[in-house]
Amino acid sequence: RIMPVRWSRYNPSYLEPEVKKESYQKPLEELTEEEREQMELKAVRPIKAAPPTLSSSVFSDPMISKFTNMMMKSGNKVLARSLMSQTLESIKRKQLEKYHKAPENEKETIECNPYVIFHQALKNCQPIIGLSNITRGGKTYQVPVPLTDNRKRFLAMKWLITECRENKHRRTMMPEKLSQELLLAFNNEGPVIKKKHVLHKMAEANRAYAHFRWW
């Protein structure tokens, strides 16, 4: 009888799957000692099943997949993925338009690769410190606190998505609005960057409470 399992935990001896093709194409001599030991370990230990989101294709990008998952509503991955590809396409179109209209000397400065724009925009949106609620003597204070990388990425993506969902005209499509926001964020303008600055300003105003942290 097959028992449906919601959470499953692998035995700690199971190793993570290696998906990148480049790591298997290296000849044996080029590997360092640790990599050789790793290969021998892999020959003996069992390996976890690769999750469906992990892919070895050149077109897959973990950040883009994470973003698509966050945009997805009620499990409609098809729609989210199509919206994402339309966004990237519209970014490319806008940048190409700018490129062809620009004079010769400015043509090199215009970035046309939508993936580069996406990553740079996300990096510009990431906050550097965050605020956390710490209760001391009955009162809750907002204490400036360093954030982990995951938390920064999550906040940047969340801000982008909420911004695009709420502050748009009823008839604008999501890809268009998202591409607009991404291009603004790429140039350090726009409402998401403003939100990040507001957070930084609050952290700066509360810097006196920084000693309430215990980690």
Next chain:
Amino acid sequence: MAAPGYPGWVTRWVSGQWRNKKRPPALRPPRPLALADKVANRREQPTEATCITEMSVMMACWKQNDFNDAPCAEEIRMFYDCVAKAEKERKNQNEDTLSSRGNLPSSKVNKLLRRFPQITRYV
């Protein structure tokens, strides 16, 4: 103060107190004068916050440059380095060695004392 040689008026005053029944309580029955096998439970003091100097330097830079990140890249990098170091330190510290303040928490001390108890009688 000098040891048991108290001035004369002190001894006379103390014995006067004793006669008026203000004497210290006599121990009945007396406990064995030896160290106990446990320490009192003490609330552990929270450790200090890390990376405050880096953070304040970064904030001063922000204030000067209107919260842009480009001119402050060096300070931000230093802050990130400090945070990474503190995180690694926290992960690597073994709680069985002394903490940064040089004190062990009372539970650990009690465990150690239970392993090496006070010898109350010889057999």
